[in-house]
Amino acid sequence: MSSKPLLIAQISDLHIKAPASLAYGRVDTAKALERCVATLNAFDPAPDFVVISGDLADTPTAPEYEHLQRLLLPLRLPFAAIPGNHDSRELMRAAFPQTHCAHASGPLDQKLELGALDLVLMDSSVPGAPHGELDATTLRWLDATLASSRDRPALLFLHHPPFIAGIWHMDRQNLRNADELATIVRRHPRIRHIAxxxxxxATLTLFEGRSCTICPAPNHAVDLDLAQLREPSFKVEPAALHLHTWFPGEGFGNLVTHQVPIGEFDGPHPFFGPDGKLL
Ligand SMILES: [Fe+2]
Structure with a gap:
């Protein structure tokens, strides 16, 4: 393949607290974001864009967004963010005035053109509630935005997964109107992925025949309790991000999602010696 792929890094669920506060009394989410930003800055080749898919703050308060802004300052890559259930639309608008919102108020929907790709960022948050829902404004905007082209591949981003993952306390707060999203997805073959x-x-499934992923977090993971054995819990598992890699090509090209561990690791080391033989 001759053309250079487009790299879209996705990070999610930062849960930044006010300085010196730990999430759930245990997790230093600020340190976790610092490591995440360092990993993004060090990645070679540099990602073309970063999408932050919700839960940037935790409770949420203005000091949390101020802390978040300071933590994101060292990030050397362009980025956009959508709210999750732990966010405030108003505080996010104030924290990120450069955001190209589709509407003057309400949901923070955004469409971004990245070369030959459209990134469609949907606000699935419901103010004051943990579950997700795409409201009538977002659904209308999404359908019209996707109808504006037939041949540009589009990647959709939203905080709340539109599918059952098998973790009971998260499934009851996923996207409530996944059926309405499904109707729109069926109408637009140019949707290549839903993140x-x-x-x-990290989770992968198909949604209306399109690949659909959940991005892991830079901090803690929801306990993989698939049999409702425990109260809602978390584990501090290896931190990671997703790197959506779009290769131009026939039709809509091809999208490959890599999971990238956050941190510094030994290597890279060569497989082959100066004589061309495997070491
Ligand atoms: Fe969330």
């Missing part, structure tokens, strides 16, 4: 957050762990 979500909320569950803090």
């Amino acid at each position: 979500c957050g909320h569950v803090h762990r």
Whole structure:
């Protein structure tokens, strides 16, 4: 393949607290974001864009967004963010005035053109509630935005997964009107991928025949309790992000999602010596 792929990094569920506060009394989410930003800055080749798919703050308060802004300052890549259930639309609008919102108020929906790709960021948050829902404004905007082209591949981003993942306390707060999203997805073959957050762990399924992922978090993971054995819990598992890699090509090209561990690791080391033989 001759053309350079487009790299879209996705990070999710940052849960930034006010300085010196730990999430759930245990997790230093600020340190976790610092490591995440360092990993993004060090990645070679540099990602073309970063999408932050919700839960940027935790409770949410203005000091949390101020802390978040300071933590994101070292990020050397362009980025956009959508709210999750732990966010405030108003505080996010104030924290990120450069955001190209589709509407003057209400949901923070955004469409971004990245080369030959459209990134469609949907606000699935419901103010004051943990579950997700795409309201009538977002659904109308989404359908019209997707109808504006037939041949540009589009990647959708939203916080709440539109599918059951098997973790009971998260499934009851996923996207409530997934059927309305499904109706729109069926109408637009140019949707190549749907990327979500909320569950803090890597998950892959198909949604209306399109690949659909949940991005892991830089901090803690929701416990993979698939049999309702425990009260809602979390584990501090290896932190990671997703790197959606779009290769131009026939039709809509091809999208490959890599999971990238956050942190510094030994290597890279060569497989082959100066003589061309395997070491
Ligand atoms: Fe969430």
